[in-house]
Amino acid sequence: MAMEDNIKLLAGIKASLDAVSPVELGVNKHSEIVRLLYEICKRENIPVAAVLGSIGIEGMIKGGKGGFFRKLKSSLMARRYHQGRAGKDTHLMPVVLEAEETRDCGWNGRLDPFRIFIEKDAEGMPLSARIVRSFPKARVSIVRNLPEALKICGRPGAKDAYPMRMDNVFIVTAKAGLIKKCPCSPKCVGCGYLVLNMGFGCPMGCDYCYLKAYTDIPGILFPANVDDFLEELSVLDRKAGPCTRIGTGEFTDSLALDRYTLYSEALIPFFAGLKNLVLELKTKRADIDTVLCQVPNRNVVLSWSLNTADMSALYEKGASTLDERLHAAGKAAEKGFDIGFHFDPLIFHKGWEESYADLVSKVFSVPSVREKCRWVSLGTLRYSPGLKEAFEKDRPDLSAYYEGEFFTDLDGKLRYDKSLRSMMYRHMAGCIADSGVNAAVYLCMETEEAWRASGLKAGQMFGSAV
Numbered sequence: 001m002a003m004e005d006n007i008k009l010l011a012g013i014k015a016s017l018d019a020v021s022p023v024e025l026g027v028n029k030h031s032e033i034v035r036l037l038y039e040i041c042k043r044e045n046i047p048v049a050a051v052l053g054s055i056g057i058e059g060m061i062k063g064g065k066g067g068f069f070r071k072l073k074s075s076l077m078a079r080r081y082h083q084g085r086a087g088k089d090t091h092l093m094p095v096v097l098e099a100e101e102t103r104d105c106g107w108n109g110r111l112d113p114f115r116i117f118i119e120k121d122a123e124g125m126p127l128s129a130r131i132v133r134s135f136p137k138a139r140v141s142i143v144r145n146l147p148e149a150l151k152i153c154g155r156p157g158a159k160d161a162y163p164m165r166m167d168n169v170f171i172v173t174a175k176a177g178l179i180k181k182c183p184c185s186p187k188c189v190g191c192g193y194l195v196l197n198m199g200f201g202c203p204m205g206c207d208y209c210y211l212k213a214y215t216d217i218p219g220i221l222f223p224a225n226v227d228d229f230l231e232e233l234s235v236l237d238r239k240a241g242p243c244t245r246i247g248t249g250e251f252t253d254s255l256a257l258d259r260y261t262l263y264s265e266a267l268i269p270f271f272a273g274l275k276n277l278v279l280e281l282k283t284k285r286a287d288i289d290t291v292l293c294q295v296p297n298r299n300v301v302l303s304w305s306l307n308t309a310d311m312s313a314l315y316e317k318g319a320s321t322l323d324e325r326l327h328a329a330g331k332a333a334e335k336g337f338d339i340g341f342h343f344d345p346l347i348f349h350k351g352w353e354e355s356y357a358d359l360v361s362k363v364f365s366v367p368s369v370r371e372k373c374r375w376v377s378l379g380t381l382r383y384s385p386g387l388k389e390a391f392e393k394d395r396p397d398l399s400a401y402y403e404g405e406f407f408t409d410l411d412g413k414l415r416y417d418k419s420l421r422s423m424m425y426r427h428m429a430g431c432i433a434d435s436g437v438n439a440a441v442y443l444c445m446e447t448e449e450a451w452r453a454s455g456l457k458a459g460q461m462f463g464s465a466v
C-alpha cells in the first residue's frame with residue numbers, strides 16, 4: 001500500500017460521506033466519522049461504499065436529519081470496536097495525510113551527519129575528538145551551548161526535527177539529570193528502574209517510537225563528560241539497594257551508536273567494580289562488537305527488544321532482524337554476558353498467539369541463552385494521544401494500529417482493552433514458563449489491575465535507589 005492509495009481512500013471517504021449525509025455535519029462530527037470509516041476500510045481492506053452499505057446507511061438517511069450523526073457514529077463504533085466499551089474514550093482524531101512518504105525507510109547501521117556541533121565545554125574531550133574523526137565530511141561548529149546550536153539549525157518543531165535526526169550530531173556536557181528514576185507512567189506499577197541519560201535520539205525508525213512526537217532536537221545528542229556520569233554512579237551505588245537496575249535506553253538505543261561513542265568501553269569495566277547497581281544495555285541491533293570484545297561481569301546485562309520476524313520487518317525499520325538479534329544474544333551469552341529480553345511492544349494481529357509462542361520457544365531454545373537470561377519484560381503496544389496520527393501522516397502501512405482496538409487508559413495512554421492485554425500477558429507468561437527459562441518476568445508500564453489479571457506478581461523484584 002502506497003501513501004497515494006491512502007490519500008485516495010481518504011478523499012473517497014470524505015466525498016462519499018458528503019454525498020450521503022442529509023445534514024451538514026460540524027467539523028468535529030465530520031472528522032470523527034471520517035476517522036471511523038478510514039480505520040474500518042483499512043482494517044477490513046474494503047471500499048467505503050461497502051462499509052456504508054453494510055451498516056444500512058440508506059435507512060439512516062431515510063430517517064432524516066434528526067439523529068443521523070448519532071445513529072451513524074454508533075453503527076460505525078460497533079463495527080470498529082468489537083470489544084464494545086461504549087462511552088469509553090477511543091480518541092477519534094482527524095485523519096491528516098501527507099503526500100510525501102517518510103524518509104525513515106531504514107538505517108544501515110552507520111551515521112553520516114552533515115554537521116557536528118560541539119559545546120565549548122566539550123571541546124577537546126576524547127568523545128568530541130572521536131566523533132570528529134569518525135565523520136571527516138561533516139562541518140564542525142563550536143557553539144556556546146545547545147540552544148545556540150539549535151538556533152543555527154532553525155529550531156524546527158517536533159514534526160520536522162524527527163526526520164532530521166541523522167543530519168546533525170550535538171556534543172554536549174550534560175550538567176543536570178545525569179541519572180533519574182524511570183518516569184514510568186502515572187498510575188502504573190514501576191519496577192525501580194533508573195535511567196542514565198547518555199544520549200538522546202535514535203537512528204532507527206520504529207513505527208511506535210514516542211520520540212517521533214517528542215523530540216525537538218534535529219539530530220543525535222551525545223554527552224562528552226563521561227567522567228561526571230561515572231562519578232555520579234559511584235555515589236549512587238553506595239546508596240542503592242542490591243540489584244538496582246539502571247539503563248541508558250530511555251531516549252536512545254543503548255548500543256546502536258556505540259561504535260562511535262564507545263560508551264560501553266567506559267561503562268562495562270566501571271560497573272564491574274560496583275556493588276549494587278546493574279547496568280542494562282538495551283538494543284535492537286546485532287552489531288555489538290564493541291561490547292563483545294570486553295570482559296563480561298555480573299553487573300552488566302545486555303538485552304534485546306524482540307518481536308516476531310514479521311512485526312519487526314513491518315514496524316522496526318533500521319533494526320537488526322530477529323535472527324540477527326538472536327544470534328547476537330547467543331554470542332553474548334556464550335561469551336559469558338548476562339542477558340535479558342523485552343517482548344515489547346506485543347502487537348495484536350491475526351494469529352498472535354501462535355506467532356508469539358513460536359517466538360518465545362525460538363528465543364529460549366538455546367541452552368546458554370536460557371541459562372544467562374536474568375529478566376524478561378512484557379508490554380503491549382501503547383501510545384500517547386497524537387502518536388498514531390503523527391505516524392499515519394507519512395507511513396503508508398500502519399495496520400498494527402488499525403487491527404487493534406485502543407482505548408484511553410488510566411494514565412491517558414491508549415492501550416488495548418484490559419481483557420485482551422491480560423490474555424496476551426498470560427499467554428506470554430505461560431510460554432516463557434514452558435520454555436524452561438528461570439528469569440524474572442515483569443510487565444512494563446502497566447496498571448496494578450493488569451498485573452493482577454496477568455497472573456504475574458507485582459512488586460519489587462529488583463532493587464531500588466534510596
Ligand code: SF4
Pocket residue numbers: 182183184185188189190191192193443444445446
Ligand atoms: S515498568 Fe517500565 S516504564 Fe515503568 S519503571 Fe520499569 S522500566 Fe520504567
